[in-house]
Amino acid sequence: MTPDPLRGPSFGSYAPDEVGWLLTDLSHVALEAPTEEREEAVQRGGAHYAESLPQEFQPDPAYLALYRRALDDTAVRLATAVATVTELVLAERGPGVTLASLARAGTPVGILMRRWARHAHGLDLPHYAVSIVRGRGIDTAALRHLAAHHDPARVVFVDGWTGKGAITGELAAALAAHARDTGVRFSDDLAVLADPGHCVRTFGTRQDWLVASACLNSTVSGLVSRTVLNPRLLQPGRYHGAKFYAGLAGADVSAHFLDTVSAEFPRVRAVRPPADRAPDPGVAAQVARIGARYGVDDVTLVKPGVGETTRVLLRRVPWRVLVRAEAPPGDVAHVVHLAQGRGVPVEEVPDLPYSCIGLIHPRYTRGATGADGTAVRVGVSTP
Incomplete structure (x- = not known):
């Protein structure tokens, strides 16, 4: 029961x-x-x-x-x-x-x-x-x-x-x-x-x-x-x-x-099923490569997509936000607003596979900050 x-x-x-x-x-x-x-x-x-x-x-x-x-x-x-x-x-x-x-x-x-x-x-x-x-x-x-x-x-x-x-x-x-x-x-x-x-x-x-x-x-x-x-x-x-x-x-x-x-x-008129419905693991592989480019090797600290980036800004300690340069402004305006309010750098990146990606700093420790005021990893240089 x-x-x-x-x-x-x-x-x-x-x-x-x-x-x-x-x-x-x-x-x-x-x-x-x-x-x-x-x-x-x-x-x-x-x-x-x-x-x-x-x-x-x-x-x-x-x-x-x-x-x-x-x-x-x-x-x-x-x-x-x-x-x-x-x-x-x-x-x-x-x-x-x-x-x-x-x-x-x-x-x-x-x-x-x-x-x-x-x-x-x-x-x-x-x-x-x-x-x-x-x-x-x-x-x-x-x-x-x-x-x-x-x-x-x-x-x-x-x-x-x-x-x-x-x-x-x-x-x-x-x-x-x-x-x-x-x-x-x-x-x-x-x-x-x-x-x-x-x-x-x-x-x-x-x-x-x-x-x-x-x-x-x-x-x-x-x-x-x-x-x-x-x-x-x-x-x-x-x-x-x-x-x-x-x-x-x-x-x-x-x-x-x-x-x-x-x-x-x-x-809502005609509802057409998507033509291609097969999952593509290659998209997640791109996320891992993007994280590695910024020194974030733990993929759990890389949060891709509008929804996940928003969650990072609302719940976690974000380090920086990547925004696709071509992303529609209405889809990322709230992300930029939240990032600015928390002092999180926003970086435009061309051809990003998502509208935005949130990065969390590995080995986060309270009080440790870099020159730009954002949290840094203890004992590891900032990219």
Whole structure:
């Protein structure tokens, strides 16, 4: 037996029928730590990033204006990408699928896919949010709940975007291990809204443009934190945890984001499946080469794509940001704004395979800075 999913309004601000959170409520636990402390602990190996939470980013008025403008400008193409990926899923997996979003970037995407299925086909798809943690795998208690209530072969895992394929690989490995241990098989065909990393075969677009929900944290994700896997708080067999930031209700734009995109559904006409859907590992190899060019040999510290670069600026201690010289300004304006606010150098690079890439300094230590004021690696020269 596994606990029933958490639902709004007692957990999260989404309507109760939009998503069930297969999570443990840790709202009462103080888990937030300063970004610099978390970065140093993670890089020194003293803690895993999922054991604590970053302090919630509070955007200034200028940044919120950028977010609103970006959402208004991209709502139609977001709606089209939602329609495209949902139609691919329904065509290949049938109308009786269950959506399982990877919390939390995947959660608003899963809700939009559910809304498209209802809009275009009159379907009422079950939708859950589950946790997956890099280096630790997917929540097996959540998998048990899904298998007990739905056909595992019809469960579709959903995420917002790909970077270099870390979560794609994590999902495949975790589901393979789960099948070996239990005999229960889920498909690892991850469905994403944007696949600039060419990591999956089921996607809405492969262009590296802004998915506006990437701009914010919990206030665009149902007021739910990033997921937590801390063995001191969660006994074996329990769902991974998360917090509900009910106190941020006044800043919540989660419903507005969903409504803005789904309001454009009637403008989506012909939905054409992508001509080439094969994954291309060569894109991720380019990312490794770019990191090495800047002296960052640990590929986990190279965060490619608009979504991943935004996450670095919101949650981590970034060292510098690379922006493709030809990138549409509207897709990277918020990245430049965040970088300037944190004193992070922004470098234009021609022919970058992504719109932007965020670099985290290896061997980060608080207080160590270079001539330009940015964090440097201890004992290693700066490129």
